[in-house]
Amino acid sequence: MKIHGLKRHTVFTQFNSRCAYCGIKLNKKNFQTDHIISRKSYFSLLSTHYQTYYYKTRITFRDFDNVLNLFPSCGDCNRLKSDMSIEEFRCYITSFPSYQRGNSSIFRALLRFNIVTLNISPLVFYFETFPFNSLYGDVKS
Ligand SMILES: [Zn+2]
Numbered sequence: 001m002k003i004h005g006l007k008r009h010t011v012f013t014q015f016n017s018r019c020a021y022c023g024i025k026l027n028k029k030n031f032q033t034d035h036i037i038s039r040k041s042y043f044s045l046l047s048t049h050y051q052t053y054y055y056k057t058r059i060t061f062r063d064f065d066n067v068l069n070l071f072p073s074c075g076d077c078n079r080l081k082s083d084m085s086i087e088e089f090r091c092y093i094t095s096f097p098s099y100q101r102g103n104s105s106i107f108r109a110l111l112r113f114n115i116v117t118l119n120i121s122p123l124v125f126y127f128e129t130f131p132f133n134s135l136y137g138d139v140k141s
Helices: 004-014 039-044 048-058 077-082 086-092 094-105 105-114 132-136
Strands: 030-033 070-073
Touching: 004 070, 030 077, 070 077, 077 086, 086 094, 094 105
Parallel strands: none
Antiparallel strands: 030 070
């Protein structure tokens, strides 16, 4: 579903007009809005009984398009993440070096000739560098 108007602007400016995942500067005209929790991943966690129940009564498409469930994203990150949760996306990306080393002779050559080097470190998404309060306002306990 396309996100328009003020909601789209709110999503765009959420992280200084940068992709929530990689932090690349976004273009206001063609950035993408990523659903943090996709309908597919949410419903896959529920039993069949509750899937039917929630589909019919509780969860509407509008809930998933709530601004709290939307992150600004570049096209590459949005396509890579697809229907994954944030933690699934993190695991997917961090598996790239070992996958490429095992499956790509070109990547192994780049390593052998020191054209690229591996510097494996924990993946911190750009949005994780923002303080919690700046995302959701002051949370009173
Ligand atoms: Zn990105």
